[in-house]
Amino acid sequence: MTLLNRRTALALALVSTAFAPTAALAQAGNFPDKPIKFVVPYPPGGGTDVIARIVQQRFATLIGQQVVIENKGGAGGSLGTEQVAKSPADGYTVLFTLSSHTINPAVFARLPFDTVKDFAPVIQVASLPQILVANPTAPFSSVADVISQAKGKPPGTLSFASVGNGSPSHLAGELLNLRAGIKLTHIPYRGGGPAVSDVLGGQVPLLWVSIPAAAQFVKTGKLKALAVSTVKRSAGFPEVPTMQEAGVADFEVDSWFAMFVPANTPRPVIAKLNSVMNQVLAEPEIKERLLAQGAEAVGGTPETLGRTVEAEVAKWTKLVKDAGIKVE
Numbered sequence: 001m002t003l004l005n006r007r008t009a010l011a012l013a014l015v016s017t018a019f020a021p022t023a024a025l026a027q028a029g030n031f032p033d034k035p036i037k038f039v040v041p042y043p044p045g046g047g048t049d050v051i052a053r054i055v056q057q058r059f060a061t062l063i064g065q066q067v068v069i070e071n072k073g074g075a076g077g078s079l080g081t082e083q084v085a086k087s088p089a090d091g092y093t094v095l096f097t098l099s100s101h102t103i104n105p106a107v108f109a110r111l112p113f114d115t116v117k118d119f120a121p122v123i124q125v126a127s128l129p130q131i132l133v134a135n136p137t138a139p140f141s142s143v144a145d146v147i148s149q150a151k152g153k154p155p156g157t158l159s160f161a162s163v164g165n166g167s168p169s170h171l172a173g174e175l176l177n178l179r180a181g182i183k184l185t186h187i188p189y190r191g192g193g194p195a196v197s198d199v200l201g202g203q204v205p206l207l208w209v210s211i212p213a214a215a216q217f218v219k220t221g222k223l224k225a226l227a228v229s230t231v232k233r234s235a236g237f238p239e240v241p242t243m244q245e246a247g248v249a250d251f252e253v254d255s256w257f258a259m260f261v262p263a264n265t266p267r268p269v270i271a272k273l274n275s276v277m278n279q280v281l282a283e284p285e286i287k288e289r290l291l292a293q294g295a296e297a298v299g300g301t302p303e304t305l306g307r308t309v310e311a312e313v314a315k316w317t318k319l320v321k322d323a324g325i326k327v328e
Contacts, residue, residue: 031091031269035066038096038259041080043073047210047293051126051257052096054289055280063276069096076104076166076327078111085113089262091269095119099168099256102312106320107166107327115313121305122259122270123277126295130172130229130253131211131240133218138205143227143246146206147180155183160206161195164188166327169208171316172229172253174323179248199223210255211236211294229253236294256298258305274302 038056042048052069060067072080077100087093095101105115113119134140139149150158162169165188177183187204189195192213199207200222207214207223211234217223218237225240231252233242243251259277261270280286281297290297319325 029268031272032063032065034092035068036060036063036091037093038067038069039080039084039093040069040071040096041073041077041083042071042098044071046073047128047212047255048096048098048257050293051290051295054293055125055277055286058280058283058286059276062279063272076100076108078104078108078113082112084260085118085262087262089120089264089266091261091265091273093262094122094273095260096125097258097260099254099258099312100166101258101260102309103166103168103171103316105313106316107325116310118263119260120263120265120270121302121309122261123274123302124298124300124305124308125257125259125277125281126290127230127298128210128212128255128257128293128295129234130169130208130255131214131218131234131237132172132176132226132229132243133199133207133209133214133223134226135199135202135205136221136224137202138224140205140224140226143176143241143243143248146184146226147182147247150180150182150184156185158206159185159187159204160208161187161189161199161204162208163192163195163210163213164190166325168229168253168255169210170325171319172208174325175251175253175319176243176248178319178322179251196223215294229255234294235291235296256308257295270302 038052040049040052049071056067056069072083081095084093084095101115105111140146160173162173173184173186192209195207195209196213198204214223218225225237227243227246228234228240229243231242278299281299287297
């Protein structure tokens with residue numbers, strides 16, 4: 001290659017490099033030009049699926065493309081999550097998941113993806129507290145009563161139910177054990193329905209569960225609500241105190257729902273997804289439909305969600321280690 005040709009090639013390379021970001025922005029500017037897929041890594045009818053379907057149609061209308069929900073359950077949410085991690089980073093495949101996204105790295109020895117590195121955060125969609133409930137015949141009128149009873153008996157005498165090993169409700173119970181210096185025995189169930197049934201029947205005195213699973217029983221007096229797990233009271237049950245208000249410091253378990261895309265998705269594409277979902281969550285009808293499920297619309301920036309993920313992965317990893325939790 002002659003010197004002139006080398007200079008020409010270098011000049012062309014520099015021009016190409018200079019225009020690359022502009023080309024990427026232009027491509028993102030056309031986004032989306034085909035349907036978008038929300039991958040829900042849990043079966044149809046579950047909480048994550050319900051929340052996704054509440055926002056699905058309005059999101060589709062505002063972004064100008066069809067939005068398809070694909071349920072891919074299994075392995076505690078890991079199968080669907082892995083699918084998104086390995087999808088093209090173009091914004092057309094979105095992970096619509098819940099806070100178990102930050103719990104799974106702590107409770108499972110191996111995952112086929114990196115929760116932090118393989119995903120780019122888009123937006124937190126909603127917040128759903130866990131609620132601590134008791135059978136009405138149990139001698140508990142408050143969290144303080146639970147702690148007092150637990151400390152007055154041999155460790156492990158009292159028990160609490162959850163919707164399964166490694167679930168947010170399981171970790172809420174273990175967090176109470178650590179923060180209050182007590183030892184309640186964990187009784188895992190396969191879902192909220194069976195757990196609620198046994199607490200209603202008096203087989204287990206206490207239960208941590210998401211609000212929708214217990215709401216009707218609390219309202220009819222068949223279950224006694226002691227506290228919610230978030231730092232703010234639930235809009236659906238404003239009379240129920242938070243755990244911190246009940247005297248347990250540094251306590252927060254938020255069963256949030258959020259959207260993620262594969263790492264390296266162009267920032268303008270993420271910004272578009274974020275902007276549209278923020279518009280959806282600002283609409284009164286959407287807020288009301290979420291609240292009917294016990295959830296509250298959140299919204300915000302990708303950066304805020306990213307900080308939440310990093311903080312919670314560290315938090316749950318420490319809790320799982322301290323509590324000696326093992327999930328096969």
